Amino acid sequence: MPPSVASYVVDFLKPEMLHIYRQIAGQKNVTPWVLTHKRENAEYFPFPEKRLVVFPKTRLRWWRRLVHKHFIAAPWQIYRWELHHLLLTLVRTDAKLLHIYFGHMALHLLPLIKTFPKPVVVSYHGADAGIDTHKPARLAAMREVFRFATQIQARSNSLANDLIALGCPPEKIHIQRTGIPLNEWHFKPRTPxxxxxxxxxxxxxxxxxxxxxxxxxxxxxxxxxxPKATLTIAGEGPLLAELQQLAQTLNIADSVHFTGFLQQEPLRQLVQSAHLFLHPSRTGTDGNREGVPNSMLEAMASGCPVIATHHGGIPEAITHNHSGLLIEENDQAALTQSIQTLLSNPTQSQTLALNARQTIETTFNRDQNLATLEQTYLQLIKG
Incomplete structure (x- = not known):
């Protein structure tokens, strides 16, 4: 029987976390368990119920978060009875390793990280490494995570460098890239x-x-x-009404389609039919940055040319003028010019798309990266 590995994901699973589902559900050389406080979207993310443990969220948890947000500088941490319950569950599942997804959750689980006698992996994905790091209490808590966790995983070298700058020992960091299932995302040449x-x-x-x-x-x-061009924006979030209003103001509302969240099959169909994928990421006012956007990687795998920004881990996936075009953050003129360039140069677009697919096959291949993760687990378990 492969050794058990417990993955802590506070909500299992939000629609935008498909990459985490792929990483957990695809494990074969270890036995994956999931510890969560909320089971969501089970129809989209099936997982054996016998290996999924749901800890109910209590009113105390909500109250504690409220108090710490407004009155106490330090991040809240689990109570002693919560720690006891988690430890008992880890013993019952015979977990040989605990993987905590997202660094901000590790702050709350510090008592568990300090107490659990087996290896603990904490993975950072982007925003969880940048938000509120100017606050001394939060930074101090992050450094405790760095100290007591066995390994810190980052999705990109850029993110790893951010963590090192925040005090993480370089020898504790492991680059664990996300992966795209190539058997699901087929390459399709685009025709103008x-x-x-x-x-x-x-x-x-x-x-x-x-x-x-x-x-x-x-x-x-x-x-x-x-004038016949169209723009489709697929996804959901708090800016929907604001973006719809902007489309109206710009007199392009009839040509802009907001689809909401799409499941994988209609999403693949959308990406396969598109001529150009845009992702002009920028750093948020709160320090929120990208790791490596999964939607961008999926577009690259499918043969859709990409225009993105010099931001976060994006340049680790796209080399400018080789596997896509990169512009500076917030440079709308450069974005417009880059779109014009690719629409008027189909041969260049095709070359970029071919090179992008090669990048996905060699660096962001789901099967290869999952095998690397499992090997990392087994090495840590072996000690």
Missing amino acids: PDDGAWQLIQTCRLIPKKGLDLTLNAFAQIKQTY
Whole structure:
């Protein structure tokens, strides 16, 4: 029987966390267990119920979060009875290793990290390494996580460097890249439309760091040259109404489609039919940064040319003028010009797309990266 590995994911699983599902559910050389406080979207993320433990959220938990947010500088931590319950569960599941997803959750689980006698892995994904790090109490708690965790995983070298700058010992960091299932995302060469009806897309959460306002403004400029062009924005989030209003203000609402969250099959169909994928990420005012956007990697795997930004771990996936085009953050003029460049140069677009697919096959291959993760687990368990 392969050794048991427990993965702590506070909500299992939000729609945008498909990459985490792939990483946990695909494990074969270890026996995966999931510890969570909320089971969500079970129809989209099936997992054996016998290996899924749900700890109910209590009113005390909500009250504690409220108090710490407004009155106490330090991040809240689990109570003694919660620690006891978690430890008993880890013993019952015979977990040989605990993997805590997202660094901000590790702050709350510090008593468990300090107490659990087996290896503990904490993985950082982007925003969890940048938000509120200017607060002394939060930074001190992060450094305790760095000290007591067995290994700190980062999705990109950029993120790893951020963690080192915050005090993480370099020898504790392991780069664990996300992976795209190549058997699901097939490469399809793009053909320019004869009538100029270009299909542009951006698939992401509708949040500030995704740069969706830049996308809309650039598309408004593109419409002047290609009046039949369309833009599809797939995803959900708090900026929906604001973005819809911006599309109205720019007089492009009839050509912009907001689909909401899409399941994998309709999402693949959307990406496969698109001519260009946009992702002008930028750093949020709260320090929120990308790791490596999964939606961008999926577009690269499918043969859809990508325009993105010099931001976070994106340049580790895209080499400018080789596997995509990169612009600086918040540079709307450069975004517009880059779109014009690729729409008017189909040969260049095809070359970028081919090189991008090769990058996914060699660096962001789900099967290869999952095998690396399992080997890491087994090495840590062996000691």
